[in-house]
Amino acid sequence: MVPHLVTALTGPINELEQRILESTPVIERWFRLEWMEHTPPFYSSVDVRNAGFKLAPVDTNLYPGGWNHLTPEMMPLAVQAAMAAIEKICPEAKNLLLIPENSTDTFYLSNLLQLQRIFYQAGLNVRLGSLSKDVTSSTTIDLPGGESVILEPLVRSKRRLGLKHFDPCTILLNNDLSAGVPGMLEDLHEQYLLPPLHAGWATRRKSNHFKAYEEVSKRFGKLLGMDHWLINPMFNQCGEVDFSQDSGLECLRSNTDALLGKVRRKYKEYGINEKPFVVIKADNGTDGMGVMTVRDVKELDALTPMVRERMAQAKAGKVVSEVIIQEGVLTNERINRAVAEPVVYMMDRYVVGGFYRVHAERGVDENLSGPGSSFVPLAFEQSSQMPQPGMKPGASVPNRFYMYGVIGRLAMLAASYELEATDPDAEQYD
Structure with missing residues (x-):
């Protein structure tokens, strides 16, 4: 059964949901035409926030973990999507x-096991090749459920990457390259590497993604005749910030103040009686690190040493020098009184499932990714994508999840735009 949700079902979201449900044929045709022109990321996940008056993505992951949190009912969708993705790239694979x-966390390893299952059922021999220098021979790690995963050392030849006695057509990264691009992943001229190297956090920037998303949301808003702000988190960006040395903080203050002002005006326009806030986070990936919520620009003048230290470092010990200042989107959803947000999972251009990220110790305006978070599957009896025409907004669970799927696919389309715009090989032909 679906976990009980407490969700605001009145106001603009109700209208937005109704408009999306009534426009399903138009929306699906629009996506179909977009995918004729653009290539979706191989797989992705999108964190969505439902404020009751606004529904928007706040993060898009191109190396999603957490596949183990999807229910068994979602496996057929994932396998079909994996088949479609592989057929487009390397049909003979x-x-x-x-x-x-490079993680031995059992939850993460369970995610790898689930990915192995998906691609095995899609008709592929799947093996795990570790970048870790500690993995020098075939290493079996037991998991709590009695299953296990086998990590093997990578073997690099002049033009190919594989394992001992294992030569793959396709290499799939479930590593976001926060620590940089290892040399052995470069110059692979005869193999497909997915996602491409420029999708990793060594080069990717959230501000590029949300710039692309803003463009997508404007076009989608025009298609449905609505204000794109209802699905778009506004943002600013600062490129040279050093929290440990107090440098670049004037850029942070001025951009934070300007964005809070824009959000206040929107709240006034829609009669929203909430206090606006922004979320400041590293522009090149966070993994829940280097994130803070700001409701007043004066808060930036009173950062404690502990907050400065936390904001100065991102994943893999990387120093934070670029930040994105994003309009904060409240979450109005609860599971057992704990704050929750839906996470939508996609492979190729298809929604294959998702779950709720839940955090009992965080507030409605806080980041839910981090220690203490838990995951509740979006378990349902019918497909997550199939809306039920004629039902009232919010009355049907598939209707609500269809809406989440539309937002997830808009973010996935934005990621497609983003990767095209930042492709180092494409620049040669501009």
Whole structure:
């Protein structure tokens, strides 16, 4: 059964949901035409926030973990999507090399096991090749449920990457490259590397993604005849910030103040009686690190040493020098009184499932990704994508999840735009 949700079902979101449901044929045709022109990321996940008056993505992950949180009912969708994705890239593929994060966390390893299952059922031999220098031979790690995963050392030849006695057509990264691009992943001229290297956090920037998303949301808003702000988190960006040395903070103050002002005007326009806030986070990935909520620009003048230290470092010990200042979107959803947000999972251009990220110790205006968070599957009896025409907004669970799926796919389309715009090979032809 679906976890009980407490969600605001009145106001603009109700209208937005109704408009989306009534426009399903128009929306699906629009996506179909977009995918004729653009290539979706191989897989992705999108964190969505439902404020009751606004529904928007706040983060898009191109190396999603957490596949183990999807329910068994979602497996057929994931397998079909994996088949479609592989057929487009390498139809004759029989071997897939999956390169994970250097993590021995059992939840993360369970995610790898689930990915192995999906691609095995899609018709591929799947093995795990580790970038870790500690993995020098085949290493079996047991998981709590009695299952296990096997990590193997990578073997690099002049033009190919694989394992001992295992030569893959396709290499799938489940490692976001926060620590940089390893040399052995470069110059692979005869193999497909997914996602491409410029999708990793060594080069990717959230501000590029949300710039692309703003463009997508404007076009979608025009298609449906609505204000795109209802699905778009506004943002600013600062490129040279040093929290440890207090440098670049004037850029942070002025951009934070300007964005808070824009949000206040929107709240006034819609009669929203909430206090606006922004979320400041590292522009090149966070993994829940280097994130803070600001409701008044004066708060930036009173940062404690502990907050400065936390904001100065991102994943893999990287120093934060670029930040995105994003309009904060409240979450009005609860599971057992704990604050929750939906996370939508996609492979190729298809929504394949998702779950709720829940955090009992965080507020409605705080980041829910981090220690203490838990995951509740979006378990349902019918497909997450199939809306039920004629039902009232919010009355049907598939209707609500269809709306989340539309927002997730808009973010995925924005990621497609983003990767095209930042492709280093494409620049040669501009």
